[in-house]
Amino acid sequence: MKKSFDTYLYEQAYAKSTINTYLIYHDKFIKWCESKDYDPYTIDYKTCLLYAKKLQRPVKGKRPSKKSTKIGIGALKIFFKYLIEENHRGDNPMENMNIRGAKRTLNHNLLEYEELEDLFYSFPTQNIELPNSPSVAIRDKVITGFMVYQGLSITSIKHLKIQHVNLERGNIYVPSTLKTNYRKLEIKSPQVLSLAQYIQNDREVLQNAIACHTEAFIPQNSDRFTVACQLFKKLRNINLNIKNAHQIRASIITHWLKLYNIREVQYMAGHRYISSTERFLQDDIENLQEMIDNLHPIN
Template structure:
């Protein structure tokens, strides 16, 4: 049994696809991974930690665990070097309020710009608008299917993950126009290259986008800001701004897809606490 068939026989299709991608990347970037020790796997994980949030690393680790389970089942090795690896920080990234973005700063991301690949202009605008208006995680973005969009009702359905609940959120008027054109024109042009399996957001080769594509796209906006811009800081900023405007805590919980109310409560912070956080981080004696 090859790896792809093994994953599909043990996991849901979307999960199998994601795991297969991360395992292949792991094998391409490293030699003799089938004989890796615990130490070698941890070195790889620690290298990824420099560029990926904890939630993304958690998904990659699960993929590697499944890879070594496959090697055991096929008789290639007898032990699983990832068995005892756990992430204590595999949860919502701690909120540093002084590093978040105002509504005005987030709106600047929506301004049209010249793209390196003109045929991806509309897709990129949609990705950014979804991040700014609906605040999905990068993983949720990669799992969006075309049928998640209901243009008549002006809604988008975001599927549940291990950390977030399913939710249906309203679309802005400008998003409806962008999505209509993209789905009926730009996406159709992209999907002729390869099978896309009904995924909404496609790359330049017609295959579904990956988290790495979102990371790269957001990085191209970084020069506009001194604060670190990531999908996580955008999401945290949107949620924090909603709460600062006095929106009901449970409404914001539903919007964000948080499984527990205390997760949403972490985004609430008084002005004094925000000032203290800034002092703690930037005081010259620290």
């Protein structure tokens, strides 16, 4: 039995708000196809470019934001993927339509890689005076390392268990979450010393202090990862431009894209869809208009 597009989205574990947004763009696309007598099952790349151009046209004198155009194209990429999986068509005409100017990363004030590494190297763990705890300092440096070297989100760090960090093999297994795939990432040499000290000593100290003896790599006696708030206050003492974990993750993914191919970065970042990785590429959305004008002139 064929499934509907909304059922497909639910099965892909998208958030309810995301599903609603995708369905709105889907309905607009279907209505446009009907008005032009195009069949979504057979529509080609060139015709999809016309729709992409339509998404950029002013409405009531106001030009749509770059972000909304990006979301509209992304929603249709997923719609065509759904059609392929349901055997309605054999290709995705929008697969290589990379409108990248609306990247969320640009709103994060990206950091240079040297700035990221400095967060780790400059993190204070010596001469910690009461009421501060040396074990807390080591823990926070370890968390900083996970963000800087593995690009982990706070959610991924929260779900790490002690068995996921293997110093002997030099890797970290990152479990999947609702939004990311599992992956195995290399432990970088600057991390080894602080990780070893934390695992051998400081983790147990913190477990005893809060009476929390679970397998969690970072002990917490609350569902909320409250350690992050105090950590970022310390990071801002190192670099005033630090905002949050999203900024750090966006910065390291953007750095990775300069070193590795996009599929490798997709794996390292845990992105379920290549489109999630593409938004970090440093290209301008205005290139789409030039592409339409140069390759497919419209009279």
